[in-house]
Amino acid sequence: MRIIFFIIRKEFRQIFRNKAMLPIIFILPMIQLLILSNAATYEIQNINIVVIDGDNTITSHRLISKLEGSPYFNLQEVVNNRQNGLIRLDKGQTDMVLEIPMHFEKNTTNRIPVKLQLSADAIDGIKAGLGSGYIQSIISEFGNAMILVSGQTRTIGGVRISYSNWYNESLDYKTFMVPGILVLLVTMIGSFLSGMNIVREKEIGTIEQLNVTPIRKHQFIIGKLFPFIVIAVFELSFGLALARIIFHTPFIGSFWLIMAFSLVYMLVVLGIGLLISTITDTQQQAMFISWFFMVIFILMSGLFTPIENMPLWAQKITLFNPVRYFIEVMRMVMLKGAGFQEIKYHFLIVAGYGVGILSLATWRYRKTT
Numbered sequence: 603m604r605i606i607f608f609i610i611r612k613e614f615r616q617i618f619r620n621k622a623m624l625p626i627i628f629i630l631p632m633i634q635l636l637i638l639s640n641a642a643t644y645e646i647q648n649i650n651i652v653v654i655d656g657d658n659t660i661t662s663h664r665l666i667s668k669l670e671g672s673p674y675f676n677l678q679e680v681v682n683n684r685q686n687g688l689i690r691l692d693k694g695q696t697d698m699v700l701e702i703p704m705h706f707e708k709n710t711t712n713r714i715p716v717k718l719q720l721s722a723d724a725i726d727g728i729k730a731g732l733g734s735g736y737i738q739s740i741i742s743e744f745g746n747a748m749i750l751v752s753g754q755t756r757t758i759g760g761v762r763i764s765y766s767n768w769y770n771e772s773l774d775y776k777t778f779m780v781p782g783i784l785v786l787l788v789t790m791i792g793s794f795l796s797g798m799n800i801v802r803e804k805e806i807g808t809i810e811q812l813n814v815t816p817i818r819k820h821q822f823i824i825g826k827l828f829p830f831i832v833i834a835v836f837e838l839s840f841g842l843a844l845a846r847i848i849f850h851t852p853f854i855g856s857f858w859l860i861m862a863f864s865l866v867y868m869l870v871v872l873g874i875g876l877l878i879s880t881i882t883d884t885q886q887q888a889m890f891i892s893w894f895f896m897v898i899f900i901l902m903s904g905l906f907t908p909i910e911n912m913p914l915w916a917q918k919i920t921l922f923n924p925v926r927y928f929i930e931v932m933r934m935v936m937l938k939g940a941g942f943q944e945i946k947y948h949f950l951i952v953a954g955y956g957v958g959i960l961s962l963a964t965w966r967y968r969k970t971t
Contacts, residue, residue: 605817605818605821605825606821606824606825606828608825609817609821609822609824609825609826610824610825610828610829612825613799613825613826613828613829614829617799617829617833623795626795627791627795627833627837628837631787631790631791631837631841632840632841632844634783634787635780635783635784635787635841635844635845636844636848638779638783639776639779639780639783639845639849640776646674646728646729646732646733646736647673647674648674648675648676649674649675649676649697649698649729649733649736650675650676650678650695650696650697650698651669651675651676651677651678651696651697651698651699651700651733652677652678652679652680652681652687652690652691652696652698652699652700653666653669653677653679653680653681653687653699653700653701653702654680654681654682654683654684654686654687654699654700654701654702655680655681655682655702656682656684656701656702656703656704656706657702657703657704657705657706657707658682659706659707660707661706661707661710661711662702662706662707664744665702665740665741665744666680666702668740668743668744669700669737669740672736672740674733674736675733675736675737678690678695678696684701687699687701688721691721691723694723696723697722697723697729697730697733698720698721698722698723698730698733698734698737699720699721699722700718700719700720700737701718701719701720701721702718703716703717703718703719718741720734720737722734769937769938770937776849776851777849777851777852777937778933779905780845780849780851781845781851781929781932781933781936781937782903782904782905782929782932782933783905784838784841784842784845784932785903785905785925785928785929785932786900786903786905786925787837787838787841788834788837788838788841788864788867788868788871789871789896789899789925789928790896791830791833791834791837792830792831792834792868792871792872792875793871793872793874793875793878793892793895793896794875794888794889794892794893794896795830795833795875796826796827796830796871796872796875796876796879797874797875797876797878797879797882797888797889797891797892798875798879798885798888798889798892799826799830799879800826800875800876800879801879801882801883801884801885801887801888802885804883804884805883805884805885819964819967820964823876823964823967826876827872827876830868830872830875831865831868831872834864834868834871835861835864835865835868838860838861838864839861842857842860851936852936852937853936854935854936854937854938854939855934855935855936855938855939855940855941856935856941859935859941859942859945860931860932860935860936863928863931863935863945863948863949863952864928866949866952866953866956867924867927867928867952867956869953869956869957869959869960870924870952870955870956870959871924872960873956873959873960873962873963874892874895874959874963875892876960876963876964876967877959877962877963877966878891878892879967880963880966880967881966898923899923899924899925900925902916902919902920902923902926903920903923903925903926903929904920904926904929904930905925905929909926924952924955927948927951927952928948928952930948931945931948931949
């Protein structure tokens with residue numbers, strides 16, 4: 603323990619003396635949290651739309667007013683000529699064109715089904731899909747009869763649906779994104795810095811000096827990785843405080859359960875960093891390889907793309923992604939108040955990954971130095 607303590611003390615001194623590393627550890631993650639939490643959103647707003655009003659009646663004007671009052675749409679122009687509206691869509695000057703036909707007021711009053719044509723620029727499929735859904739919702743609320751929207755029949759007369767949102771009542775995307783972004787920051791700090799720190803010993807030539815000392819392998823590895831566990835836990839705690847103060851993210855579950863899971867998770871992340879350090883000779887190589895794996899982990903974690911929307915083969919691959927499990931645990935504990943019984947499956951899988959990756963990294967370290 604005494605030897606490990608001296609190694610840990612040396613590592614902390616080395617980290618805090620490195621002026622280039624300090625901003626990466628303490629400043630950049632917080633800036634990323636503040637920027638990404640506001641920029642990464644599933645909401646589509648300010649969709650440009652042109653309305654072709656072929657009826658020009660009070661009823662059509664009311665429908666246009668509902669579109670104009672929606673926060674999702676930016677009503678650019680109301681035209682009477684169908685060709686003028688479609689030309690703007692072809693030139694990329696608008697995202698959608700809604701055409702209200704003649705006799706719209708007469709037919710809706712007499713409960714005759716009406717066809718409203720919606721043309722959308724589907725180069726951005728997400729915007730086109732969500733925008734179409736928003737318009738259908740507005741028209742459904744507006745009408746009190748059967749309406750045919752873009753070839754789809756929706757019966758709305760006489761039916762009322764009441765609903766309640768659990769765990770994120772205001773449907774605020776930040777409540778959903780912030781826990782996942784915190785996981786990404788902890789992951790990048792652990793994998794990048796731990797791998798680059800050991801490779802730095804190779805670059806400056808001190809790794810050979812350490813190898814000929816009486817320091818045992820497990821003492822060296824513990825002493826090297828423990829400071830980054832402390833730093834990562836501090837970053838996570840500070841990030842949770844910022845999430846609560848700035849973004850008002852709810853925290854229903856146990857703080858200590860999050861901390862316990864993060865310690866197990868850090869074994870995986872630091873094991874990956876250690877493994878990368880055993881197969882690279884420069885910090886640049888370690889950074890590129892770490893980034894290669896991080897891109898895969900992040901994109902297949904379920905943070906930006908729901909796992910359920912992925913192909914079946916991709917869903918199976920995500921089962922081997924440790925980032926996925928920590929993001930799920932963060933959301934379950936913070937937003938739903940889940941206890942250990944609800945996350946024990948995630949806990950056991952991540953613990954197994956941690957033991958396996960650390961064992962492999964330790965074995966590789968012995969074979970290559």
